[in-house]
Amino acid sequence: MAKLYHVPLSPFCRKVRLSLAEKKIECELVEEKYWEKDPDFLRRNPAAKVPVLKIDGRTMAESAAICEYIEEKYPEPPLMPRSSEARYEVRRLVGWFDDKFHNEVTSKLLYERVNKKVTKAGFPDSGNVKAGAKAIKYHLDYMAWLLDHRRWLAGDTMTLADFAAAAHLSSLDYIRDVDWNRSEAVKDWYAKIKSRPAFRSILADQVPGFPQPPHYADLDF
Amino acid sequence: MAKLYHVPLSPFCRKVRLSLAEKKIECELVEEKYWEKDPDFLRRNPAAKVPVLKIDGRTMAESAAICEYIEEKYPEPPLMPRSSEARYEVRRLVGWFDDKFHNEVTSKLLYERVNKKVTKAGFPDSGNVKAGAKAIKYHLDYMAWLLDHRRWLAGDTMTLADFAAAAHLSSLDYIRDVDWNRSEAVKDWYAKIKSRPAFRSILADQVPGFPQPPHYADLDF
Missing domain, CATH: 1.20.1050.10 (Glutathione S-transferase Yfyf (Class Pi); Chain A, domain 2)
Incomplete structure (x- = not known):
């Protein structure tokens, strides 16, 4: 199964989570306190940033490059047009x-x-x-x-x-x-x-110290 | 002919210039003082940034998106691998x-x-x-x-x-x-x-107030 090192409110991580979920690629989410610069994490990504995705036996960084890769390897449903x-x-x-x-x-x-x-x-x-x-x-x-x-x-x-x-x-x-x-x-x-x-996993996010506002997960906000 | 609105030392413009030149796409270079926010320029790119490329009857911004477009439309010689x-x-x-x-x-x-x-x-x-x-x-x-x-x-x-x-x-x-x-x-x-x-056009760049150092264009620096 794919594994994504992320933080819940990072838009770059969320973009990757949305791509994976739309394509029904199962993925384990691991919260990564990237600012603590854990040596194991730095080995996975010398840029010390999230997201980092483990997929297909590889470890990948840079959300734009990751999303293009997912699109090429898992084209259905498409998130890029043809022309x-x-x-x-x-x-x-x-x-x-x-x-x-x-x-x-x-x-x-x-x-x-x-x-x-x-x-x-x-x-x-x-x-x-x-x-x-x-x-x-x-x-x-x-x-x-x-x-x-x-x-x-x-x-x-x-x-x-x-x-x-x-x-x-x-x-x-x-x-x-x-x-x-x-x-x-x-x-x-x-x-x-x-x-x-x-979008479900994103609407379920909870960040300690920052309670979710009531309208956030409400589909009829 | 394609037209590129650029500034000479912008790395984002240079990346596009290199892609175009490598693929032998002729292009007129127009220096654009983007920081002066000329209304005509803002119409071409509301992000008020260079590079802006006019090509194939379209006006394009964002260097990464431009380079992917050039690669798809003008694949030879390739600047992206296959896998x-x-x-x-x-x-x-x-x-x-x-x-x-x-x-x-x-x-x-x-x-x-x-x-x-x-x-x-x-x-x-x-x-x-x-x-x-x-x-x-x-x-x-x-x-x-x-x-x-x-x-x-x-x-x-x-x-x-x-x-x-x-x-x-x-x-x-x-x-x-x-x-x-x-x-x-x-x-x-x-x-x-x-x-x-x-690379030739880049080595010929001259910026007023910043003389080119002698080694800059020297191929045996």
Whole structure:
């Protein structure tokens, strides 16, 4: 069975968990306190980051590379479209969320509020939190604009781009940092993706010191 | 003809330039002062970043997504191996350089020394420069370790992983921040990649205010 070293609220781990679950690949989850730099973990990934996935007799790091590998080896159901043009759009959006959204929003809200406390790295920087709270509005508006002429973020089928976006938003939703009233289109999109069986494990996550808000796992939020 | 909006020392632009040149795709280079946020440029890429590539009647952003697209549409000569396992390794290393190396080295040396001056964003932070100068040693050692049992970074053929790494190192070499005496293996690898025709345009780059050092374009440095 596959084994994923992860932390529950990491969007990069969640993207991999969603891909594995959608493709019905059974996977044991192992929480890894990567910031403690355990020598065994550093051997598995010298970059000292999660996710790290053991699958097919190999140990893999870097969530984008892992998801492309899963897609190539376990193509059903597909999370990438067929044409190069459509595949480009999926990868562009995965990059948008894992790079731009991550830097402007996730690192400024989730990392300040949760990671700093969990890793005992100090108190949230209020300037960062304020900047993150401002930036997420712009990103939600961008998603609303995309969803205005598409069923899913990258086109008419659900893809890895939706999982990348949902991974970030679900982690921020856990700490009540998403204003779902900002866009009906984004809310409907999230309700659709949240109700997929692949999302169940993510909705069951519990982080000590950060109780799950009541709406988080509610499919009719 | 394709058109690339870029800045000369951006490693992300250089990776795309190397891919295009290796595949002999003709491309006009247009310098884009992305930090001035020209409305026309923002229309081309709302993320306000370079590279932006116009090709096949489309406008594309995000260097990783662009390179995968080029590879799919223009497969010869290949910059990705065939097997999913080998492709994973290429993508892992592209992620290593564009994420980890970028954060720990490029942003701390190149961005402090060059980008801050060019964009009039202040003076280099000496703490960052010191951290970058320390981190690059560790990365060169990691490359030496990889090259100890491989001809190229990801295996026995030259791939996108080599271009990603060479893109970062060549930009840092332009500002004399690479100690080529640290590893014979890395120096040999760079000499091999530097002497490819695809590298010529990069070796011809000139940045006002930052004269090219004599060894930079020397193939027998």
